[in-house]
Amino acid sequence: MSDHHDHHHGHDHHDHSHPPGQKHPFQADVDDTLTYPRRMEIALRELLIEKGILTADEIRAAIEDMDSRSPAGGAKVVARAWVDPEFKAALLEDANAACTRLGFDMSIRELKLVAVENTPEVHNIVVCTLCSCYPRALLGLPPAWYKSFAYRSRVVNEPRAVLAEFGTTLPDNTVVRVHDSTADLRYLVLPMRPANTEGMSEEQLAALVTRDCMIGVSAARSAGA
Amino acid sequence: MNPQFQPGDKVRVRKIDAPGHIRTPYYIRGHEGVVERFCGYFKNPEELAYFRPGTPLKALYRIRFVQAQVWPQYIGPKSDTLDIDIYEHWLEAASEARP
CATH class of the missing domain: 3.90.330.10 (Nitrile hydratase alpha /Thiocyanate hydrolase gamma)
Known part of the structure; x- marks a missing residue:
């Protein structure tokens, strides 16, 4: 798909406008800004994994457990x-x-x-x-x-x-x-x-x-x- | 190890400024309340926050305050209360009048 245009026009809730020359506005990426806390989180996580204290799968499982509650x-x-x-x-x-x-x-x-x-x-x-x-x-x-x-x-x-x-x-x-x-x-x-x-x-x-x-x-x- | 205060004791929250990971809200410092219950011993979070062991353990209490005394402009009956978890080292006996 080239333009993320995966819904039908003409439905009832189409209340956004399209910039000129673009068929449809893109939704902003959630991870668009590498802020200081994000950089710290990534650095800490990678260090914990590199030093063998936690595995990537253990971190994933902890997030999954939290999200399941x-x-x-x-x-x-x-x-x-x-x-x-x-x-x-x-x-x-x-x-x-x-x-x-x-x-x-x-x-x-x-x-x-x-x-x-x-x-x-x-x-x-x-x-x-x-x-x-x-x-x-x-x-x-x-x-x-x-x-x-x-x-x-x-x-x-x-x-x-x-x-x-x-x-x-x-x-x-x-x-x-x-x-x-x-x-x-x-x-x-x-x-x-x-x-x-x-x-x-x-x-x-x-x-x-x-x-x-x-x-x-x-x-x-x-x-x- | 025995807790210093018993349920029903009148206590006052110490009115001091302390830097760091303090678990005693600023708004309640200097106010008097009554021990509702002793909650157990816990590692001191003010120390744990700086990667120290957090020992010796600290006694934690639930202290009950009268809203109308905490907030002079409080809108509501005098029976409304505010319960806050406060560590023993933030409390002093309040049997006498406020200084």
Whole structure:
């Protein structure tokens, strides 16, 4: 293919213009600029491989493992806690041990996971004001907004306003508890089980558990929504 | 090795400027809170960041602060809290009045 022109014209969403003399604009390459951090990463990676400390395949496998983790992992944990009171107690007591029991590899960087439970009395919400600490073993990579300066600086200072922007308005008699995960602990919010879900299976319940409700910026999906 | 503080103890975050990979947010330095729980012993991240062994291990606590005390202009009920993980060497007992 000579011009990357692999879609049909005339479709509904053709809202870009073509520069004169060019049939179609090219998408910019993702790796177009060799920035300082990129150069450092490449140099470090090549040295580690050259010195026999890591192999290219081990690095690839670590990236693959990280990319395979997603909020579906956390959702499975939450759904189990909703249906199994004994598991829920174990999760709140020692989240690493409870999640390992469910088959998750929690050994990444020896971090300690803490589950905090939302109730009608207390609503938990998680941030890392210093960087982007996040329970990656269970949720995968954090969303861009979680790492943004705006979220990190505002949620510790005006959490109710931030929650409202996410569509979550809480009454004054619900305590809003912000967790600034600054050190070696990672926080997972255990959201409240939605109403009218008594007859649902664990798999159906897991589908109600979103990434955002495990960060604490929203409630779980309601049944039938 | 025993943790210096117990759940319920009143503590104050040391108000010092320190360079490096500090895990105590600037905004909370000098503020008083209550020990919510002892979280265990961890290698000191302020040392690990510079390729040092990070020993002796440091006691880590979850400290609970009252939002309305941290931010005088806080909008929300006085019961709202902010929980932060803070290492023992950043804490001092706060049984007496603020200096």
